[in-house]
Amino acid sequence: MTDRKSRIWSEVDLAATGKQVGFLHLPYSVTRSGYGHINIPIAVISGGGPGTALLTGGNHGDEFEGQIALARLIRDLRPEDVPGRVIIIPALNFPAAMASTRVSPIDQGNLNRAFPGDPDATPTWQIAHYIDSVLLPQSDLWVDIHSGGTSMQYLPFAHIYLTGDDPELDARSDSLLLSFGSPRSVRVTFRPDSRFAASTAHRRRVAYLGTELGGGGGVNREGVEIARAGCLRALHGAGILRDLSPYGVSKAVPTEFFEWAGNENYVYAEHPGVFEPHVGLGEPVTAGQPCGTIHFIEDPRRESIQLTFQRPGTVACLRHPGRVEPGDCVSHTVIPLGAA
Ligand code: CA
Numbered sequence: 001m002t003d004r005k006s007r008i009w010s011e012v013d014l015a016a017t018g019k020q021v022g023f024l025h026l027p028y029s030v031t032r033s034g035y036g037h038i039n040i041p042i043a044v045i046s047g048g049g050p051g052t053a054l055l056t057g058g059n060h061g062d063e064f065e066g067q068i069a070l071a072r073l074i075r076d077l078r079p080e081d082v083p084g085r086v087i088i089i090p091a092l093n094f095p096a097a098m099a100s101t102r103v104s105p106i107d108q109g110n111l112n113r114a115f116p117g118d119p120d121a122t123p124t125w126q127i128a129h130y131i132d133s134v135l136l137p138q139s140d141l142w143v144d145i146h147s148g149g150t151s152m153q154y155l156p157f158a159h160i161y162l163t164g165d166d167p168e169l170d171a172r173s174d175s176l177l178l179s180f181g182s183p184r185s186v187r188v189t190f191r192p193d194s195r196f197a198a199s200t201a202h203r204r205r206v207a208y209l210g211t212e213l214g215g216g217g218g219v220n221r222e223g224v225e226i227a228r229a230g231c232l233r234a235l236h237g238a239g240i241l242r243d244l245s246p247y248g249v250s251k252a253v254p255t256e257f258f259e260w261a262g263n264e265n266y267v268y269a270e271h272p273g274v275f276e277p278h279v280g281l282g283e284p285v286t287a288g289q290p291c292g293t294i295h296f297i298e299d300p301r302r303e304s305i306q307l308t309f310q311r312p313g314t315v316a317c318l319r320h321p322g323r324v325e326p327g328d329c330v331s332h333t334v335i336p337l338g339a340a
Helices: 065-076 094-099 123-138 167-180 197-203 221-237
Strands: 018-027 037-046 052-057 085-089 141-145 152-154 157-161 184-188 207-212 256-260 266-268 273-277 290-295 305-308 313-319 329-339
Touching: 018 123, 037 065, 037 094, 052 065, 052 123, 052 221, 065 085, 065 141, 065 221, 094 123, 123 197, 141 167, 141 197, 141 221, 157 167, 167 184, 167 207, 167 221, 197 207, 207 221, 256 313, 266 305, 273 313, 273 329, 290 329
Parallel strands: 052 085, 052 141, 141 207, 157 184, 184 256
Antiparallel strands: 018 037, 037 085, 152 313, 157 207, 256 329, 266 329, 273 290, 290 305, 313 329
């Protein structure tokens, strides 16, 4: 399946040196535009030397910190500072980014559930396939900037996925986490969904770093700067960027470490209602501690229902909208491991 050729073509030459900004062209033939394309912005900045970093934002269209930070990096990065190669796509699922939605309005595709993609399917799966089959085989590392989107708020952090069975890849992922230098660094120890970007990167043995930098469908100021500075530090750490000082970024940043473990760290709504949180992002919680209350506004006689954390941890994520349905995640925690 992944051997089939992508129909997406790049107007920028991925192999050329210097700085090029242009578009990927995804053929999209519809009633209003029979020979139409979806044009996805891409930049390549290269000195022709070893090392390639892929930087992406807008994997989910309603997560804006990466879209902002990477568009700025395209404008700011000077080719004379880049001995290696940087490929930047600030709005990866472009139709979703233009609609400010998690999934694409064209095909309802969730790009981060679409890897390794399909060149013959609808646009979201074609984008996934282009990343997997064209860009990852020529990349050493991938920084994919996410945040909480419309439905969640996140304590800003960067994260990597540890495979547990590929020590060489895990070491490269960990050094990417350290060089990115987010104030909070999370090591994920559950096995990611095989359709995640992280999984497709690992199948290609590319070091992958993700982030969660805010949410609620808005823009987190701290998150934008974590994304910008982190990407620059990751490039510098890999020898792709010569010097951080022209960009006003310091090399060393103190970080707190956390583990992101499995489902027992998640709290879900089981009834439709309105969720009132009893904790804030970054707060330490104990097992059995109340997470929040589901209220039944339509019947004031009905008792509210309390939801509790099953495990101790630090609150990393809270649902953003008040109204919940059964099956909605209202919070999850990460496990503090200490500072460095
Ligand atoms: Ca996301």
